[in-house]
Amino acid sequence: MGRKYKTPPLIEAVCEFRLTRDTSWDLTIPGLFYEKVKGTFPQREQRVIQEIERSQGPQGxxxxxxxxxxxxxxxxxxxxxxxxxxxxxxxxxxxxYPTWQGFKPQIEMAWENLKEILQIEGLERIGLRYINRVELHSSEVKLLEYFEFYPFVGPRLPQNVASFIVGGEFPFVEGRDRCRVQITPVPASSEGMSAFILDIDYFLAQPRAVKVSDIIDWVEEAHSRIEEVFEGCITDRLRELFQEVM
Structure with a gap:
């Protein structure tokens, strides 16, 4: 069980399932799915999203x-x-955030309802992503006092960095999964403050490496890993600001 905070920095959590191409799909599926979940999700909108598809060709x-x-x-x-x-x-x-005990049942409900109307052959990717916004009451912040994951700036460079993006990917379960961590400053909500986005994305790096029947177990494991990584990214000073609940 991970640590609990009275004022957690989480602004959005996302669980994503990308099905393999051999999973059949037709235009009736969205309507059938909506009929199953409309008691909890009654509002419906149609959107067109621009997606980037990556492929490896002869020219790279x-x-x-x-x-x-x-x-x-x-x-x-x-x-x-x-x-x-x-x-x-x-x-x-x-x-x-409704706590993991509130979010996980929502994931299970959506996944199980999709399985009832669709023969899922496999998973190309599964991802669990937690986006945190950390606001500090100072316009000049020494990152090492609050974070364990931040850009290293040598002593011959200015120590007050105006903008940066720091990221890394960490392998888990013998490379089956990866966790991508990024931190970057963003505009604060008011003057005299600083704000940072700490983005933690744990995902399946090897397509089809998890059985369809084991997906929810994978999601539970991913959540445990994200909690570990989050705690590894922050210091006790931030834990005090988040008001840890003992």
Whole structure:
């Protein structure tokens, strides 16, 4: 069980399922899915998303931008949503985060309802992503006092960095999974403050490496890893600001 905070920095959590191409898909699936979940997600919208598709060709990595239609289903307060598109299911929850015990059942419900209307052959990718916004009451911050993951700046360089992006990918389960961690400054909500986005994305790096029947177990394991990585990225000073609940 991970640590609990009275004022956690989490602003959005996302669980994403990308199905393999041999999973059949047709235009009736979004409507059938909506009928199953509309009691919890009654609000429905149609959106066109621009997706980037990567492929390895004779001239190296190639990128193709193509439109993709999705239905987006919301709860009444629009704090929880499900997005469904061709071979794609995402489950999102916005602040205030309802704890893992509140978010995981939403993921299970969406996944099980999709399985009831679709023969899923495999998973190309599964991802669990937690986006945190950390605001500090100072315009000049020594990152090492708050974070264990930050840019190293040598002593001959100015120590006050105006902008940066620091990221890394860490392998788990013998390379089956990876966790991508990024931190970057963002505009603060008011003057005299500093703000940072700490983005932690744990994902399946090897397509089909997890059985369809084991997906929810993978999600539970991913959540445990994210908690470990999050705690590894922050110092006790931030834990005090988040008001850890003992």
């Amino acid at each position: 990595l190639q990128l193709e931008i193509r439109p993709s239609e999705r239905i987006v289903l919301f709860t009444e307060d629009r704090k929880r949503l499900i997005q469904l598109g061709p071979r794609l299911l995402t489950v999102n929850v916005l602040r205030p």
